[in-house]
Amino acid sequence: MTWLRGIFGIVALALGAGCATPHVDPRDPFEGLNRGVYRFNEGFDELITKPAAIAYRDFVHAEIRDRVRNFFSNLADPLIGVNNVLQGKFEDGVLDWARFGFNTTIGLFGIHDVATDMGLEKHNEDFGQTFGRWGVAPGAYLVLPFLGSSSVRDGAGTALDLYADPMGEVSPNRARNSLIALRVTSLRADLLEASRILEEAALDKYVFQRDAYLQRRRSLVYDGRPPRRREEE
């Protein structure tokens, strides 16, 4: 439980630091607190997730990493389909389930993405995007412990995503935890290049990442075709 106290300590520190911030971005009213959690996440990543991801990339053959990525990607497809249906995109939803059907059988439990080769494209959906599609605004930007960039809307979506995650059904707990660790490591390994580029490109990593997240989510809600927004100039 010492780590919990650690988090509270960081939160308290961040709140204190937050008072010193003179300019408030309307999209990010909790910037002080968020920066605290961001620093905590960065520290955790530097210490544990990133080294694990580097080792995974360097010692596990690319072919096997592809299989692992496909396996977890396949497990996510049914829920992506549910979200497409909830957004009224019935055809896309059916295609997601078809992907799951083909990849789970012909693709040997998803380790081969045969559906993409058949022309069934992978989609990107989650409950946060569904809420957005229903007209819910993102609300304040949030940095969640361990999970990173989010917003009030997307955070609620993530809670549902995690609740519906098939990984929760796995027992015993040890097997489930190992699978989750492998999934996180695989995801992080795919982001090693991107995080290095972020490091190089940003003047203030926190701001760069926040703005990229908000832009990215807006684009995803509209499936890559967001309506034009008047520049706030």
Add this chain to the structure above:
Amino acid sequence: MTAVLRILYACAAFTAAAAADAKEALPDVLVREVTLEVVDLIAKDGEIRSGSRARLIQLIDAKVLPHFNFASMTALAMGQSWNKATPEQKKQLIEEFKTLLVRTYASALAAYSNQRFDFRPLRARPGDTDVVVNVRVLQAGAQAVPIDYAMEKTASGWKVYDVVVGGVSLVANYRTEFNNAVRESGVDGLIKTLGAKNRALEAPAEKK
């Protein structure tokens, strides 16, 4: 003497023709040709593949840079702060931002050059002077990443003024950072910050 002159004339004519070609090239054709050429050059270049950043930046300077309009990009990234800068400051800003963008672009290309590209047909009317060229980077087990090049027609051909990766506009993404820096320490402060960032990135690159 006449032979030399004739060769010179031929060269001049050839250069003029090449320049005219570049002007005429359609924006989507331009993006496809430049992307494929650069990716091909990276694949063939042993120095780059063994990690030479200097060589990669050299390649991008020669092949990619001429097709970008850095003045437009800098003005867009600055937003309302652009008008606060003097002409001399603007020149410095463009130069520093260019260096930063080229380096970022070089890293991105090196990381993703072994992916497959899907060049989408251009959706524009013949008279358009401002278009978006769509390219998609295909990857196994993940949704394709769309890259949109916003391009404008200028006197010297089509020029890119924004790159939008997966819905994230590079230029818009710098706007908050730039405005924060200008609010805190003025335009000169921003120039200094950008310069320091670029120098810091150069140092480890030379060691490698």
